[in-house]
Amino acid sequence: MKKLLAFLCICMQLVPLWGQAVSRISNGVKVEAGTVCVELECFSPSIIRVKKYPSGKIPEKHSLSVVKRPENVKYKLQEKDNRITLITSELSVSLDIAKDQVCFTDKDGKVLLAEKPSSVGFTPFDDAGMSTYKVRQSFRLDADEAIYGLGQHQQGRMNQRNQTMVMRQVNMEIYIPLIHSVKGYALFWDNYSATTFTDNEQGMTFESEVGDLCDYYFVYGGGADGVVAGLRDLTGQAPMFPLWSFGFNQSRERYVSQDELVGVVKKYRDLQIPLDGIVQDWRYWGEDHADWNAIEFRNPLFPNPKKMLDEVHSLNAHAMISVWPSFGPATNPYKDFERHNKLMSHETFPQNSGVKVYDAYDPVARDIYWKHLNEQMFSIGMDSWWLDATEPEHNPIKEEDYDYQTYLGSFRKVRNAFPLVSVGGVYDHQRTVASDKRVFILTRSAFAGQQRYGAQSWSGDVVAAWDVLRNQISAALNFSLSGIPYWNSDIGGFYTANHFPGGVKNPAYQELYVRWMQFSVFTGMMRSHGTNTPREIFQFGNRGDWAFDAQEKMINLRYRLLPYIYSASWDVTSKGGSLMRALFSDFPTDKKVLDLGDEYMFGKSILVAPVTSTSRSRSLYLPEGTRWIDFWTGEMQDGGREITRNAPIDIIPLYVKVGSIIPVGPSVQYATEKPWNNLQIRIYPGADGEFILYEDEGDNYNYEKGKYTTIRMTWNDRKKQFTIYPCEGGYDGMLQERNFRITLVDGQDGLGLDNESQTVNVVYKGKKLNIKLL
CATH class of the missing domain: 2.60.40.1180 (Golgi alpha-mannosidase II)
Structure with missing residues (x-):
């Protein structure tokens, strides 16, 4: 009892320090330093939350990304030389009160990250009638410190240093305000408004349009795997996908009838080409824009969708359906949302058609969304969801559209989290009605924590071009380092017309498509999709034609590797692991891999070096510290050097780490x-x-x-x-x-x-x- 009373006295104590007020709070410390209040809170020995806000204004915030609750962490507080230091078994976090500077060091005293002194900013801002702030915080990085993450981007960067990025979700760009450092930590800036990330000689800064507080999490892992595991611990673990989803999935924009869709599955079976999924893209609801995304098969060429799904299932395949978060005015979902006042104000694609987006932030709206998915699709046997345009698409963009008051505040305030709440609503609802069919969602956008919702993202409507193919690799790796393990892209690129007239009949396009397919074997989902030209393997010729044979070889390779892939997926779920792995994750002391963005590890054994040009050879680097065995020939190679590997059209360079x-x-x-x-x-x-x-x-x-x-x-x-x-x-x-x-x-x-x-x-x-x- 005496110990308990003493503890309570400490927790309630206000300790005057240099004119400041320092108090213990649950799992941390609070310091009122002049005009700014700073809280340091332990979520675990290696995860610290930092909150800063103007004194006298204690903001209430429920994180959309963070699901972890603070652990009962043992820590010490030290007060010395105008500094408060919180010490756990893994980290020391100090606050220099005079400089308003937080600094993170490991247990050996090595500085991991420090704020720039007095760099927090609160600029008063009127957000659609609500008094709030534009918030910013700056940090100091080591001159040679490589950082990764920030979501998925198409510029071909691996190391994300020395750039400015305006982070607002759009097609082909997924913005997650999170950096992952080669020093073994991550910083997640927990804000959902448009945010400008800047890194230059003056420092690294996150600056958000709307925020009641500066709110970020420091996650220490010691290495890339530890960091990713910490991010999953903080924002949610990734569930297992169904085994079939790791097989080959065929799509195009679009199958015009249920007979055509079923016929494609039958053709694959007749050819004895492996296939597990078939995807129905848009306009199954009809051609009128007023019927946009009705979540109904109104198109007369789909007269019996249940029969269609039954036929697909009888062929031992699965079906995925394209669904958008926007609805035409003649649809039942639109009317349902309108009746409950759950439609956002701005119009979206198709332009000038009255199509509007639902308020996914509202639990009632998410209920309505699922009601239509369930009644029209899931109840008749639909296996999985293609949630398209989850940015959401915004066409044209007008500043006043951001004034719309969602369930969680202005659209401006919560803009970037739309994919998280929309995808999450589908996952949560399906889990309540079925346990025998795993949720599997393909989505065009994402935000921190989305891995917990049975979703993987793809890279959007990318163009068929060799440089675009190359840029997919670094895009995928940075996305994975942001904590979300599953990613894929449209094999062959979505748009082909401008670069490859003639599509599948053009040998130049066939070559790009085959190389893209080889890359896709070693991604989260092997999925063919695009517009302008069909993509099914039989469109490329017959057996004996090089483009056909090379594809068949890769599809069969994917299936032969399923025990390896599915076991790696269990590592993702059970240990917070990664499937597509940046080379520094496994070779952190090899300086040559820090900015290497065109090769990677798939699982912990296979090094993948996709061919991203018309060359029939590929220069690649084998990391030091191990030896490597050529997957195709068994030839042994020493690590720590660059080699050139012959790459005929049916070969992607693959090397297996010895001991695998x-x-x-x-x-x-x-x-x-x-x-x-x-x-x-x-x-x-x-x-x-x-x-x-x-x-x-x-x-x-x-x-x-x-x-x-x-x-x-x-x-x-x-x-x-x-x-x-x-x-x-x-x-x-x-x-x-x-x-x-x-x-x-x-x-x-x-x-x-x-x-x-x-x-x-x-x-x-x-x-x-x-x-x-x-």
């Missing part, structure tokens, strides 16, 4: 056609290695209840011993016995996936096995 263990699945026509009871296990010798094979029921949420299995595998390189550990976990229908074909990749032969010249076959029944490989 890669499971290879069967040849299939769809992801779940065959159980994984006969897997090839490829061992890449040269270092010790470990892999965890993950399996579950594929398309429900039983894994959240512990219904899944993991099988740990290790390779001892010195002893040449491969060990398979006892199977952990279980679920209904799990395999009780399987055959593992263990292949040692030693560079002696050509090593395509079917080469098993040095293979040991073992029967695994869930018990530990030790296998000696000579």
